[in-house]
Amino acid sequence: MKAYFFTFILAGLTLTSCSSDDDNKIIDGEDTVVIPENYSFERNGNSTVSYDGQTTRLKMTSEIMGDFTDFDNATEESLSNMFANDNNPFSSAALNESSKSVKSKVAASNLYFSANTVESNAIKTDFEDFIATQMNAVKTNKDELAEPGIAGQIADGSSIRYVNAQGLEMNQAFAKGLIGALQADQMLNNYLAQPVLDEGENRANNEAGITEEGKNYTTMEHKWDEAYGYLYGDPSVPAEDPNSMLNESNDRLLFNYLGRLEEDADFAGIAEETFEAFKIGRAAIVAGDYELRDEQVAIIRENISKVIAVRAVHYLQGGKAALENENYGSAFHELSEGFGFVYSLRFTNNPATNSPYLTKSQIDGFIQELLEGNGFWDVTPETLDSISQEIATAFGFAVSEA
Amino acid sequence: MNKIPGFLLILIFLFSACSTENEDKTPDNEKEENSFDREAMLVNWADNIILPAFQNFESSTRTLEEQTTAFIQDPSVAKLEVIRSAFRTAYLDFQSVSMFEIGKAEQLNYRNFLNTYPANTTNIREKIETGSYNLELPSSYAEQGFPALDFLINGLGANEAEIVSFYTENPNASAYKSYLEAVSTRINALTVEVSDSWHGDYRDTFVNNTSSSSTGAVDKFTNDYVMYFEKFLRSGKIGYPAGAFTGEPSPQNTEAYYANDFSKELYLKALESVQDFFNGVHFDGSSAGKSYKQYLDYLDSIKEGANLGELINLQFDTIKAQADSLDASLKEQVRTNNTPMLEAFDLLQMAVVLLKVDMMQALSISVDYVDSDGD
Numbered sequence: 001m002k003a004y005f006f007t008f009i010l011a012g013l014t015l016t017s018c019s020s021d022d023d024n025k026i027i028d029g030e031d032t033v034v035i036p037e038n039y040s041f042e043r044n045g046n047s048t049v050s051y052d053g054q055t056t057r058l059k060m061t062s063e064i065m066g067d068f069t070d071f072d073n074a075t076e077e078s079l080s081n082m083f084a085n086d087n088n089p090f091s092s093a094a095l096n097e098s099s100k101s102v103k104s105k106v107a108a109s110n111l112y113f114s115a116n117t118v119e120s121n122a123i124k125t126d127f128e129d130f131i132a133t134q135m136n137a138v139k140t141n142k143d144e145l146a147e148p149g150i151a152g153q154i155a156d157g158s159s160i161r162y163v164n165a166q167g168l169e170m171n172q173a174f175a176k177g178l179i180g181a182l183q184a185d186q187m188l189n190n191y192l193a194q195p196v197l198d199e200g201e202n203r204a205n206n207e208a209g210i211t212e213e214g215k216n217y218t219t220m221e222h223k224w225d226e227a228y229g230y231l232y233g234d235p236s237v238p239a240e241d242p243n244s245m246l247n248e249s250n251d252r253l254l255f256n257y258l259g260r261l262e263e264d265a266d267f268a269g270i271a272e273e274t275f276e277a278f279k280i281g282r283a284a285i286v287a288g289d290y291e292l293r294d295e296q297v298a299i300i301r302e303n304i305s306k307v308i309a310v311r312a313v314h315y316l317q318g319g320k321a322a323l324e325n326e327n328y329g330s331a332f333h334e335l336s337e338g339f340g341f342v343y344s345l346r347f348t349n350n351p352a353t354n355s356p357y358l359t360k361s362q363i364d365g366f367i368q369e370l371l372e373g374n375g376f377w378d379v380t381p382e383t384l385d386s387i388s389q390e391i392a393t394a395f396g397f398a399v400s401e402a
Numbered sequence: 403m404n405k406i407p408g409f410l411l412i413l414i415f416l417f418s419a420c421s422t423e424n425e426d427k428t429p430d431n432e433k434e435e436n437s438f439d440r441e442a443m444l445v446n447w448a449d450n451i452i453l454p455a456f457q458n459f460e461s462s463t464r465t466l467e468e469q470t471t472a473f474i475q476d477p478s479v480a481k482l483e484v485i486r487s488a489f490r491t492a493y494l495d496f497q498s499v500s501m502f503e504i505g506k507a508e509q510l511n512y513r514n515f516l517n518t519y520p521a522n523t524t525n526i527r528e529k530i531e532t533g534s535y536n537l538e539l540p541s542s543y544a545e546q547g548f549p550a551l552d553f554l555i556n557g558l559g560a561n562e563a564e565i566v567s568f569y570t571e572n573p574n575a576s577a578y579k580s581y582l583e584a585v586s587t588r589i590n591a592l593t594v595e596v597s598d599s600w601h602g603d604y605r606d607t608f609v610n611n612t613s614s615s616s617t618g619a620v621d622k623f624t625n626d627y628v629m630y631f632e633k634f635l636r637s638g639k640i641g642y643p644a645g646a647f648t649g650e651p652s653p654q655n656t657e658a659y660y661a662n663d664f665s666k667e668l669y670l671k672a673l674e675s676v677q678d679f680f681n682g683v684h685f686d687g688s689s690a691g692k693s694y695k696q697y698l699d700y701l702d703s704i705k706e707g708a709n710l711g712e713l714i715n716l717q718f719d720t721i722k723a724q725a726d727s728l729d730a731s732l733k734e735q736v737r738t739n740n741t742p743m744l745e746a747f748d749l750l751q752m753a754v755v756l757l758k759v760d761m762m763q764a765l766s767i768s769v770d771y772v773d774s775d776g777d
Binding site (some may be wrong): 142143144145153154155156157158159160194321325327328329 | 413436509511514536538540541543617697
């Protein structure tokens with residue numbers, strides 16, 4: 001409780017300092033960078049901020065997740081259609097008419113996958129497999145009690161969890177997996193990657209104020225906003241001041257878990273720091289200060305990567321505690337969330353190396369340890385501790401902090 | 403969304419508490435807390451309250467099962483009355499153990515299997531007719547336990563003869579009989595399992611877990627106790643039927659809906675059990691031992707100049723006094739005049755704050771159930 005209390009004070013102070021200062025802060029460098037109070041940027045009196053495409057994909061993800069356990073109506077085909085946006089699968093015409101899909105942006109970043117389509121396709125297939133398992137093995141056994149090696153339902157307090165033969169909830173694997181494979185990968189390894197921000201004539205056009213055809217933004221500004229949109233693009237999150245809805249929005253993906261870290265005294269401050277970095281970086285682009293911009297990229301990459309790692313360890317440890325009390329339903333739910341975050345580690349970005357904090361083979365090893373044999377039914381506390389420790393060490397925090 | 407306002411509320415209370423009372427006392431508190439005999443409290447809880455309460459309840463569920471068997475062998479109005487009486491005794495006795503959802507009970511999701519209401523009568527009828535059911539599935543919570551039994555012995559027809567006819571003349575009579583027996587048998591079997599674990603190793607595991615960390619027995623159980631009061635007593639028995647969260651009164655959400663005049667008695671019994679536990683009163687009522695009340699007194703916990711333990715007892719007394727004005731059937735109360743139900747809810751909510759904020763803070767116990775996942 002003390003920890004929460006402290007957070008509250010911090011938040012209060014932060015709020016005070018924001019509202020009492022002048023609206024804009026200025027960093028003097030070679031160029032003058034004007035940092036607005038909110039994420040608000042204009043050219044000729046009109047906003048230059050736009051990330052509709054990200055909001056569209058987040059809405060699609062919400063609809064898919066809503067259908068994932070609707071065994072009465074959903075099928076492998078219907079979910080797969082939603083994932084790829086084929087055959088007008090959504091309830092909203094706007095989503096159906098969109099040229100975008102979730103699947104096309106899974107494991108699709110410039111930095112990690114543009115010349116690695118083998119792995120990119122394998123990851124897309126993993127997500128298709130999550131759907132297929134849910135709508136076949138799990139659905140078939142939805143009225144059976146889950147047992148080691150047998151899919152079915154299992155009680156978690158008043159909730160019912162539907163798990164595969166290894167105790168894994170496919171909806172958790174899918175949703176928490178997308179936090180890495182869609183959101184973090186697109187943000188950290190695509191839109192914030194230098195080859196994307198600085199592609200072609202981006203710098204020259206940005207400095208000359210040459211906007212995209214029919215738009216009010218330069219390409220570089222827009223790339224930055226697209227990264228912003230993957231974190232803050234849920235329709236319930238206010239565009240200019242997202243943290244005002246931290247832990248209160250309808251977002252159930254990355255922004256939600258950023259909020260969870262903020263509530264933990266060991267990581268409090270991360271939400272504000274991340275937002276500031278987005279804002280300063282965007283202001284730096286307006287001023288043409290790319291060095292300052294890239295410093296902010298490093299902060300965002302570190303913080304977003306940390307959200308994934310901390311939540312992975314948090315859920316593995318939560319699962320371990322529940323297993324020790326033989327509360328299997330509760331344990332499997334925690335471990336399923338943990339599995340999704342472990343899967344997402346592949347898409348983290350360590351700014352010191354411009355590559356994931358853990359290697360693909362390390363992460364594949366974790367996944368194998370979690371799921372081998374009967375999976376969560378017989379995973380040991382020692383295994384959960386050793387994976388937790390390896391993750392925490394790679395990211396520089398203590399297991400107990402998560 | 404739901405949890406945030408509550409969370410902020412706690413913060414606000416914490417804030418006022420910190421700034422008004424405890425500043426100069428903190429060092430004393432910490433010292434005294436360390437010397438309070440938590441193990442003696444756990445022993446009193448286990449040996450004088452929890453074990454005898456389960457022993458008593460187990461005997462009621464055994465009788466219930468036996469009377470069910472007697473009924474299905476030869477269904478009659480007279481035998482229906484006997485089951486009904488066994489049902490009432492067992493359901494009342496359940497109110498003394500429902501708050502102990504820890505250990506084996508927690509692993510089994512015991513409370514969900516015994517008392518998820520309203521019963522899903524559509525599913526119950528369907529399962530009786532198809533003869534295909536598995537009461538071990540968590541998706542069948544609302545098709546078993548006391549609420550299902552209530553439906554099967556009180557709700558199938560307009561009068562006793564009509565109800566008995568489901569077990570005699572109905573084309574599916576034998577299916578009705580099997581289902582009734584399956585429900586009674588499962589209540590007893592689960593209860594035996596939980597009771598056995600308390601009378602076996604779990605008692606020692608519980609009383610020896612004296613750590614003051616979040617996994618210690620006092621911290622963990624206190625969360626279970628306060629959550630029971632908030633979610634199952636306040637919300638379940640009063641809040642949902644009264645529509646306290648929706649503005650829509652819902653009489654169908656009342657406990658023991660078909661028994662009709664029984665819901666207030668269950669509510670009062672639950673209140674009494676919670677208060678007795680707070681005061682460490684032995685299950686047989688003979689005397690009292692180490693308790694939350696003593697722990698708070700030991701820490702000299704004060705809220706706005708008054709003794710916190712006494713404030714909590716006073717609030718329990720106020721709630722019980724207010725309940726006197728309620729109809730014996732809470733369903734009728736909701737239908738005829740819902741305001742006293744909402745007033746009851748408000749009084750219960752004040753007790754939630756005293757327990758969840760003031761008491762838990764005084765005992766330095768973190769609330770572990772606020773941060774539920776929501777997914």
